[in-house]
Amino acid sequence: MKRYSAFAVAREAMRQHKGWDRAWAKRAPKKKYDVIIVGAGGHGLATAYYLGKNFGITNVAVLEKGWLGGGNTGRNTTIIRSNYLQDPSAAIYEKARSLYETMSQDLNYNVMFSPRGLIMLAQTQHEVRGYQRTAQANALQGVQTEWIGPQRVKELCPIMNISGPRYPVLGGLYQERGGTARHDAVAWGYARACSDMGMDIIQQCEVTGVRQQNGKVVGVDTSQGAIDCDKLGMVVAGHAGVMAKMAGFRLPIESVALQALVSEPIKPCMDVVVMANTVHGYMSQSDKGEMVIGGGTDGFNNYTQRGSFHHIEETVRALVETFPMISRLKMLRQWGGIVDVTGDRSPILSKTPVDGVFVNCGWGTGGFKAIPGSGWAMAELMAKGQSPLTDEFSMYRFREGKFIDESVAAGVAH
Amino acid sequence: MLTLHCPYCGVDADETDLHAGGEAHLKRASTGSSDDAFEDYLFMRENPKGVHFERWRHAYGCGKWFLAARCTATLQVFGTYRAQTHEPPQDIKDAISAQRPGWSWGNFR
């Protein structure tokens, strides 16, 4: 693999950029792999990457029915944070956040991780208490956050109206090392690194069946033929339920549409990410200058990648109230992502009833920020059969009544 | 932006008048049920890409809960019906069969 650097770009510029290789190789599937990962989104690719990097397992194929990074990896609002309340969540999201810090260097691919700081606004007394509790929990979890007052919020984000007539800003939970990254680059960087380790990334390859013998997985049927494997990781987000059905078990998952939008680009005016859960909106400004805005999810199952306009309306309304200057900006584009949510809104990283089959799904609206941590943990689970990062995220927790509920701190899990 | 016909008051209700209530025809598992049955009832979901049965409340309208047969891939609505039933009425099933031959959902087909 040709290393990327300013020097390499300069050298290539002198020869019309003819020397750049494919970022990832295009190969036909082999007959058999040690591990097959289904789903070449961020989570699937990261799982493959850490299987190779941390456990030396490189006879791996990542199968993708569309194009890699084409699902929620490329359809989110790119927020990265780890200020979660519950221990298991804080552990995996902080693992992810810390891996984002060095991801560009690890992958030799600039994913533009930008720890520009993130504020979750408290706009009711209930939220004030909830976020203070989260700050206390974070202090014990090794997650750096702090509770800040309204004046500090205003300093960090001067365009905010902190004394709106309805929900004045009472303070916020601030994570200085939270921020954003370039979402597509995360998928592309992992794909390039996986390919460099000799793994096969096979696009346009849809899995149509899971083959088993004596309760153990032996391979998959795909649109490009049957492929054998010893272990199978299902990392297919919204389609997890459909794939689980192929393998003969059920999951506590529902797929719903999540709305997002961007404005036209304007000159930089907002250096932090702001989330306002009371009024259901969050906003940051991309390096291109667009205001990136996320909203709510529909309450009904939906696979169409387009959602309902009234959520956009609710979100924009709230953000115009919070950031009055955006009223005369224009919405450039809106889109929907299909997110998979579980019964407690926390993910599943788990063994399954089928020996050798592992599942990683249910990230809901929080998937992007978790990618490296999720891949790291899933790789450990698949390689060793156990990981402290995934223990609490078992699919069997629902039967035991042992939930991981993040909504309790008034923090909507996105 | 869905429009669903409320079988109680006859209004074609805008999505903003409605409240979605999740999967329909769940069988309540109460005291005496197994852990499996209880988990199934509360958490396991069909979540199909295709024909689905779900609950809706005409929240801003007559306040009644009704059930809808809807395709989650195209958003086509095969029909809506009153909630006081344990399985979809035959005419709804026929309507689905006409459009999606060979469909199945849970134990219904």
Place this chain on the structure above:
Amino acid sequence: MSTRLTGMGRLINKGKAVEFSFNGKNLRGFEGDTLASALLANDQMLMGRSFKYHRPRGVVGAGAEEPNALVNLGEGGQFEPNQRATTTEVFDGLQAQSQNHWPSLEYDVGAINTAFARFLPAGFYYKMFMYPRAFWKHVYEPVIRKSAGLGRAPKDRDASTYEHFHAHVDVLVVGGGIAGLAAAHAAGEAGARVLLMEQTADWGGRAVVDAPMIDGIPAEDWVKNTVQAIENMSNVDMRLRCMGAGVYDHGYALGYERLTDHAPEIEGPRHRLWRIRAKQIITATGAIERPLSFAGNDIPGVTLAAAVRDYVVNYGVSMGDRTVVVTNNDDAYRTALVLKKAGLDIPAIIDARPDAEGPLIDEARALGIRVEQGKAIAKVKGGKRVKSVGICAQAGEGAVLEEIACDCVAMSGGWSPVVHLWSHCGGKLIWDADQVMFRPDHEKPPTGADGQPFVITAGTANGHLFTAEAVSDGWAAGRAAAKVAGHSKRGSQSPLGEDAEEGPISPVWLMPQGASHELRSKAWLDFQNDVKVSDVQLAAQEGFESVEHTKRYTTLGMATDQGKLSNINGLAILSQSLNADIPNVGTTTFRPPYTPISMGAITGAARDDLFLPVRKTPVSAWSNANGADNEPVGQWRRPYTYVREGESVHDAVNREVKNARENVGLLDASTLGKLIVKGPDAGKFLDLMYTNMTSTLPVGKCRYGLMCSENGFLMDDGVVVRMDDDTWLCHTTTGGAERIHAHMEDWLQCEWWDMQVYVANVTEQYAQIAVVGPKARKLLQKLGGDMDLSAEALPFMQWKAGRIGEFDARVFRISFSGELSYEVAVPAGQGAAFWDSLIAAGEEFGVMPYGTEALHIMRAEKGFIMIGDETDGTVIPQDLNLNWALSKKKEDYLGKRAHLRSHMADPNRWKLVGLETVDGSVLPDGAYAIATGENANGQRNTQGRVTSTYYSPTLDRGIAMGLVHKGPDRMGEVIEFNKVDGTTIAAKIVDPVFYDKEGAKQNV
């Protein structure tokens, strides 16, 4: 130079000049001008700078597709960035400023990026700026960010207003060109209710520019007649300056009507967002001309051919004196003809086709225009303005045969139907190789709620580029849509159009065909984002084969025009690079809106005071006039405390607590939910809803009730009252009224529908006031009335109805404070008067109102739990030592089964205790009790947490409640709680009831 022509300009009113300014310079235009045409008339060709290289940019189009001519418009509360000059109508006093340059439009330092362009190919930033690591945040990113963005960020609050409008129609027609007009006319005649919207200020679209004949008269006359005919139909509504922004599921569509942008003096909303439900939608959205890709095609003066003639015909403005036309189709010849006839010089028509023939070409030749066939532009020379073009063979590699001096290049690469609205809800496209375009695939239309197609595309948008077929297609679409909607009255005949014959277009994706890398790296695809042919080719080389990958890697089509000009050209280059057919490479998904719409329009009237509803109780007005410091609780605003002059919030709370404990306090408890549950099966039903027994409650008595979700967690609590034999009144928390009402209806309608029970939410029927404190009885007795409120006549946990003073009242002897307490409900209409009476009569007893914080402190002093504090959705009654409220007699209630699961029956769950700091201070909110060691993930182990913590003015010390591992078994033990500064604070585990353990004070 660009200038105004005499005797032309069908849309401008030369009798009415308007004054406006651009970059501070005062200029003149005419009524009817767009900002772009007015600037051109003033020879202002340079209008902006591109995003990445800060290249000089002139106008390239004349309409919604414009990527280049974006301006900062207006000032102060009227300021708006990124306005397209081509769709901005000028008015007196308009102020515009160009964007994305420093220090000025003419001399932009950022243009240095052009010099380094070869080092900044597609995706360069993914390969650079990684080392050293800290530099990204502190050096690279700040620099990149500073250079990013286009328009200025607004600073002031928006001075305009907006509104929404809901319209239900049979047929929505989007587009007011000849096809749209024909469609609306036909659908209207058939009897359908029709809404016709056109994004520009004028009807007729492109046909009126090119002036073909329809029904034997010039198109302009036909349009005038048709508009008049439609205006006479009461069933058709017509809207100019109204864009079809998006088509959504189930026949939903958005219209974006700009009411005052063109005339700020008009009063009323600036924009109106139409929220439309249509049975059928006709998209007669026309087509957009494609640029050609040749080196230097981004230099100001290189313009779409149709736009060049639009400016001449519509606005009487010439882009230049000498215009070279370059094309791969016949339509561009019309531009040459129009210009020539206007007296402008056409040095040559460069036609990439080697042997095209036809009447338009003949006519050009007849006018003496030089036509070069099989030729291409090798390169455009010029900086901020075209100076000349070098001509070469299209089949070659770009060897310049001749240089032609010119100041304008009119280019045409063919036309792309506008398919955005068709596509968003699933309409598919097919590649039409003959016409070199994607057009809607009628076999795969978007389908609606009934599974049937609900979008019909018509006219040019349907791939019908000729007048005759476009106008008849529109007519047919109108008839068809009306018929589906149930209307088929007989109408007039389909209009007949006439066309000049045209030869076939020839696909030309790169000029010349064998252009060198040097030329390709100067051939722009996306003018705003600076994406060139070489960039797309590099993306393909690096394996970004999917069109979505290429788009995202190069940013092609992601500018403010969303690829209206660049998508197809980029796709064609990609497919060539991959050696694949265009249809096999596919298209990206079109996302709404069609062109950007204001956030203000989306917000509508819901801003400032109307942003969200605020719920008010009958006492709210009094509270707000008497120092209430409100806190939001759902949509209510409840007084947190009533602050007196010179008092801090903290002081006020303490005063209120003390006064209620010593004298008498009043709490506006009207927000508490009140549900009437009535019927023969009401008792049975409530036994399922509540964990404890409700059916056995005697008439006249009250009982505390607890509700769990089916999943076992505490969801609400409140006092349940037996009103009569078959009627209960269930109090809920403030947030619970609507939620619990819906919850009960859900179970009644969907699970236990055989039960005979009715529920009614009467929360707002009553003002409910808690009269609390040792002097509460005296105060109420002073008001008089017909009720005996003595301890004997109305003991604790009983209720009565009657009159207090002149008020109709229900009195409940319940207490959430531990004091003698009456909650009095009076009809809401009498609430304010009743409160006033209590305040007046209470003066001698020292009555004071108190807020929610005093309420919280008093309940915490008594060890009462609060839903939302002690519970957070993860807490079960057992955790709060509420096992007494879990009926063992009942076979079933919501939550009972859930509690049997292993984790809920786990003896190691954290349980409720009281906490007293050793030093008397107040524990921090949300603090955790730390335990020894760390878990497997390196997190500090914990053994409990604080759920409520207050300074108790009654005890003059900090008190708290919390959940602690095996807490009730550890009374007296001291444990450490964390503070965010890293230190800890020691607290003793105690009984949660801090005050009046025997309940002597409330039971008097």
Place this chain on the structure above:
Amino acid sequence: MSNAVSALNGKVAAGEVTIREAGLRGMITLRADLSDSKVKSICTSLTGAAFPSSGQANCDDAKGLCWMSPDEVLILVPYDTVADALEQIAKALKNKHHLAENVSDARALITVEGTFAREVIAKLAPVDLHPDAFQPGDFRRSHIGQVAAAFWMRDQDTIAVICFRSVAEYAFDLLATSAKAGRVGFFA
């Protein structure tokens, strides 16, 4: 009750379309089997109005009946006759499962009067208010802006809107803002 006041005490926003809080109105919510003849007859006898079918309201300024749902009807009577009406209902429906509650003080009635009254509502509610679709006698429960509302036409230029008392001010201001913003011209 002499000291009773309605939610907005008769507030008026006058204009081409005038918004007016109607003052105290007697309202009773009755939940029962609406097909029962005794239910119908007590409703009719209290109001003098014909019993409404699904989606209909039969009301004059002071009295009337509104069809709320398959088992609920809203009875409008003069404010000071509610107690008496409740007694009559209790008597008439004795031994029949029903629920009758006074909700006069829980709600506000606001009228929208003027030539483009339809458009004022259509700005706020996702309902077809075209004369082809909505006429005097029709009754609709939906929402205006962000709060629940029910409305019916008293005549071609007058629409009566019922909302909850706590949000009466919001509803009033929203209607007044919409009226002030002017005519759309869609229902010409």
